[in-house]
Amino acid sequence: MPTHDIFAALRARVIDALGTLLPELPPESFARVQVEPPRDPAHGDMATNAALVVGKLAKQPPPKLATALAERLASLPEVESAAPAGPGFVNLRLREDFLRAQLPVVLGTGEHYGDGSAGAGKRIDVEYVSANPTGPMHVGHCRGAVVGDALANLLAKAGYEVTKEYYINDAGAQVLALAWAAYWRYLQALGTSLTEEEFAQSVPGGLQYRGEYLIPVGEALRERFGTTLAEPGGLPAGTSHWLETVRDFTVARMMESIRDDLAALGVAQDVFISEAQLVREGKLEQAEALLAAKGLIYRGVLEPPKGKTPEDWEPREQTLFRATQFGDEVDRPLRKSDGSGTYFANDIANHLHKLERGFAELVHVWGADHGGYVKRMQAAVAALSDRRVPLDVVLAQIVHVVKDGQPVRMSKRAGTYVTLRDLIDEVGRDAVRFTMLTRKADAQMEFDLNKVVEQSRDNPVFYVQYAHARCRSVLRSDNDPSPEVLTAAPLDQLNDPAELALIRRITAWPRTVEAAALAREPHRIAFFLHDLASDFHVLWNRGREDTTLRFIRAEEPEATRARLALVAATATVIRSGLAVMGVTPVEEMR
Structure with missing residues (x-):
């Protein structure tokens, strides 16, 4: 019985068996039943927790229920053996012919193999990057960009209707500081006699952004506005004359640069939402009115911060949101002392x-x-949302960039940082994207510029790409047989443990997609591809030692066709996984 997701298929079989064993229980009682790979492959191909999660409802000891369930499952045509284990698990070993029968499914489905229905077409918004438009993208933004983009791709593959979104933080103090910095570059373009230090003395909070990336912006301001934003002689004019114009112009230029940087990384978001535009449209007032109508806004005084109280702290009445009613530690202010919205209020x-x-x-x-x-x-x-809409937050930890064993420093305000373009130019887009997904997002990582381009099995980028290149080399050597030809191959020729291990890994791809999407963990895709590549390389190396395991055997065309089917399925799943990661598979290694 070929199927797209054998784990989902066996879960359905387990639930059918439970329904027969426990007809008194309603179907919803089985919602928490899972069928997953066992932690130890020696225990079988799959394990189910069914007896554990249903035993209490059925008023039966889980081990007893597991024994009865195992007897039922052992009679299924897909199952070689079923055995109760531990406190109530059932371990399943699948028939080899059932596993082999999945290869035509992979070949017939192509790179859509692994597409799932867990998302059930639900609309989901994935917001990522959302860096302040105060300079070019740097390596600190890169990880979040890659994680967010891969997660959005993963959710789409799992059946969600995904919108990729960038929220432009263009309404805060940092954007005003950017405007002052751009205005200084504009005055320089006009040939001002002021020194940078002299100009900085007139800037509220000092001149914060000094990077050279603003020089072209100043020149563009001069070309667009001439001397109209400055006093005669290129001197500073009153802020009411230029501040808003320069701010909007500079933000637009910075966003053009950010879009270009993201495009170089292979990131193309669907929607860009401006914070300033939402404020102008009165969205803050609408949100505040909605919360007030629910009785969630009040005037009050917050307790002082825990720990050391700042010297300038003083109790004062504020407009507060009852965040504690929804799991937060304290209620949160919505308005500043000048009546404008807090950063949090604008986010609301x-x-x-x-x-x-x-x-x-x-x-x-x-x-x-x-x-x-x-x-x-x-x-x-x-x-x-009246608790109807969940918000999941994925936190991406800092990335430490090293080269030749030494840390590469970055300092955004000084303009001496590693830009995203620097990183891409150094090692290539695909290497950047893959490497950023080789650790869980909330784990710190070291991005070693030397290792990322190293051609060894210790470099997962190379290791996975090499597996795909080897697959393509094998298939080209036999004139790239079509999926239709390979689907008809006599797959019973595939019976070596290494071949069956590779098939087992391939058939775990749909389950991996679903689990990674629901956990919001795109790094699992990189891990899976590394394991898949490892299984393939093992088989490749076995063929060097044992001629009966070689993929191409001129004297045995049927055995060759079966092995080519396995190779093609492997390449298909690698491409499917790399597509989620936003990485281009290579045809050959150079």
Whole structure:
């Protein structure tokens, strides 16, 4: 019985068996039943927790129920053996002919193999990057960009309707600081006699952004506006004359640069939402009114911060959101002393905008330094949506870039940092994307510029790409037989343990997609591909030692065709996984 996802198929079989054994239980009693790979492959191909999660409802000891369930499952045509284990698990070993029969499914489905229905077509918004438009993309943004983009691809493969979103933080103090810096570059383009230090003395908070990337912006301002934004002689003019114009012009230029940087990384987001535009449209007031109507806004005084109280802290009445009703530690202020919205309030407006667009689920990818912000934002979304729409936050830890054993330093405000383009130019887009997914997002990682281009099995980028290149080399040597030809191959020729291990890995791909999507963990795809490549390389090396395992055997065309089917299926799944990661598979290694 060929099927697309053998784990889903066996889960359905397990639930059918439970229904027969426990007819008194309603179908919803089996919702938590899972069928997964066992932790130890020696225990079989699959394991189910069915007896553990249903035993209490059935008023039966889980081990007793597991024994009865195993007897039922052992009679299935797909199952070689079923055995109860531990406190109530059932381990399953599948028939080899059932496993081999999955290869035609892979070949017939192509790279869509692994496409799932876990998302059930639900609309989901994935917001990622959302860097302040104050400079070019740097390596600190890169990990979140890759994780977010791969996660969005993964969710789409798992059956969600995905929108990729960038939220432009263009309404805060940092953007005003950027405008002052761009204005300085504009004055320089006009030939001002002021020194940078003299100009900085007139800047509120000092001149914060000094990177050379603003020089072209200053020149563009001069070309667009001439001397109209400055006093005669290229001197500074009053802020009311230029600040808004320069801010908007500079943000637009920075966003053009950011879009270009993201495109170089292979990231193309669907929607760009401006914070400033939402504020102008009154979205903050709408959100505040909605929360007030629910009784979630009040005037009050917060307790002083825990630990050392700042010297300038003083109790004062504020407009507060009852975040504690939704799991946050404290209620949160929505208005500053000047009456404008807090950063948090503007974020609430952004999330109201998302909810108004009808998303059923929201996902954010943030830097790890935003970890303390998660609960308050989840509280706001729960309040706005009456707890109907979940917000998942994936935190991406910092990346330490090293070269020749030495750390590569970066400092955004000084303009002496490693840009995203630097990284791509150094090692290539595919290597950047793959490497950024070789660790769980919330684990710190070291990006070694030397190792990423190293051609060894210790470099997962090379290791996986080499497996695909080897597959393609084998298939080209036999004139690239079509899937139709390979599907008809006599697959019973595939009976070596190494061949069956590779088939088992291939058939785990749909389950991997679903599990990784639901866990919001795209790094699992990189791990899977590495394991798949390892299984393939093992078989390749076995063929060097044992001629009966070679893929091409001129004297045995039927055996060759069966092995080519296995090779083609392997290449197909590698391409399917690399597509999720946004990485281009290579045809040959150079």
